[in-house]
Amino acid sequence: GQQVMQIPQYQHVQEGEDFTTYCNSSTTLSNIQWYKQRPGGHPVFLIQLVKSGEVKKQKRLTFQFGEAKKNSSLHITATQTTDVGTYFCARRGTNAGKSTFGDGTTLTVKP
Amino acid sequence: DAGVTQSPTHLIKTRGQHVTLRCSPISGHKSVSWYQQVLGQGPQFIFQYYEKEERGRGNFPDRFSARQFPNYSSELNVNALLLGDSALYLCASSFRLAGGGGEQYFGPGTRLTVT
Numbered sequence: 001g002q003q004v005m006q007i008p009q010y011q012h013v014q015e016g017e018d019f020t021t022y023c024n025s026s027t028t029l030s031n032i033q034w035y036k037q038r039p040g041g042h043p044v045f046l047i048q049l050v051k052s053g054e055v056k057k058q059k060r061l062t063f064q065f066g067e068a069k070k071n072s073s074l075h076i077t078a079t080q081t082t083d084v085g086t087y088f089c090a091r092r093g094t095n096a097g098k099s100t101f102g103d104g105t106t107l108t109v110k111p
Numbered sequence: 112d113a114g115v116t117q118s119p120t121h122l123i124k125t126r127g128q129h130v131t132l133r134c135s136p137i138s139g140h141k142s143v144s145w146y147q148q149v150l151g152q153g154p155q156f157i158f159q160y161y162e163k164e165e166r167g168r169g170n171f172p173d174r175f176s177a178r179q180f181p182n183y184s185s186e187l188n189v190n191a192l193l194l195g196d197s198a199l200y201l202c203a204s205s206f207r208l209a210g211g212g213g214e215q216y217f218g219p220g221t222r223l224t225v226t
Contacts, residue, residue, distance in 0.1 A: 033213055042201060042220050043154060048213035088153050092213045097144035097205045098167045099215070101153030 004032075004089050006102035014110050019076040021105035023089030031092050032065055032072040033099060038085040046074075048092065079109050113138070115204050115218035123224045124192050132187045132221045136204030142166075143185040144215065145177055146201040154201055160185055161208045189223075197225045 005024050013019050023032060031050045035043040047056055049065035049072060056063045062075045076083055086106045090099040116135045124130050136143050142161045146154035159167040160179035174190045183204075189196055199222050203215040 031213065042217040045214045045216065090153070093156075093167065097142045097159045097161075097203055097208075097215050098156055099154075100156065103151070103153050 004029075004091055004100065004102040006089055006105050008105055009103070010106050010108075012108045012110065013079050015081060016078050019079050019083070019107055021074050021087050021089075021107075023072040023074075023102055025070050025091070028069045029072075029091055030069075033090040033092055034063055034072075034074050035088045035090060035101075036085050037088065037104070041085075043088060076107075079107070081109050081111055083107060084109050115202055115216050117200075117202050117218040117221050119221060120219070121222045121224075123226060125226055126192055126194060128192050129188065129190045130192060130223060132189075132200050132202075132223070133184065134187070134202030134204075134218060135184045136202075137206075137216055140204035140206050140216075141183055142205045142208055142215075143179055143183065144203045144205070145185070145187045146203065146217075147171075148199040148201055148220070150198075157187070166208065192225045194225050197223060199223075 007022050033048045034046040037043045047063050052069050053067045054065040060077045064073045086104040088101050088104040090101040092099050118133045144159040145157040147157055148154045156169040157171050158177040163179045177187045179185045199220045201220045202218045205215040
């Protein structure tokens with residue numbers, strides 16, 4: 001199936017530094033979703049991108065979908081300790097409840 | 112409004128036993144999906160039900176089965192448990208089957224340990 005690969009697997013930053021995680025696919029994606037899972041918690045839907053070159057912002061988070069629709073990125077500006085968690089990208093299937101997830105990037109933030 | 116609820120929270124079973132996990136979707140949501148999340152990995156899709164019909168099945172053996180009830184709640188059943196079935200089982204609900212913003216809302220999960 002269409003797998004999505006995420007890099008890096010882990011990222012440790014000092015509070016206030018920026019953070020970026022990347023999601024790549026060998027095939028063209030019709031959409032890309034991003035989720036956040038806090039330690040011990042469950043995935044929380046953040047956003048879905050569907051258009052080539054699309055850029056969306058949520059406060060300090062910037063999501064981008066590549067022009068070729070084969071990659072995506074999530075950038076966090078000036079990280080805070082509340083940003084700690086694992087960020088997953090996922091490809092939504094034909095139906096809304098059928099997503100294929102990457103293995104995530106785990107972010108730790110040192111105060 | 113209540114979010115997606117799942118029961119039980121934690122479960123310990125022995126190899127060979129069977130288990131039933133339960134999920135109640137957000138009120139008004141007709142689609143329920145089940146995912147398995149092994150430690151250190153992303154959730155892996157198991158089943159999706161919409162309006163009580165199976166609408167998708169992931170790459171899991173026949174030991175895994177599910178159903179959706181008229182009130183849209185759902186059960187996931189796993190027979191002949193193996194050690195490798197130890198994982199966090201997540202239920203997610205969504206309002207639409209397709210279209211919209213693609214949002215699906217996850218419950219807190221059931222942590223299954225097989226010994």
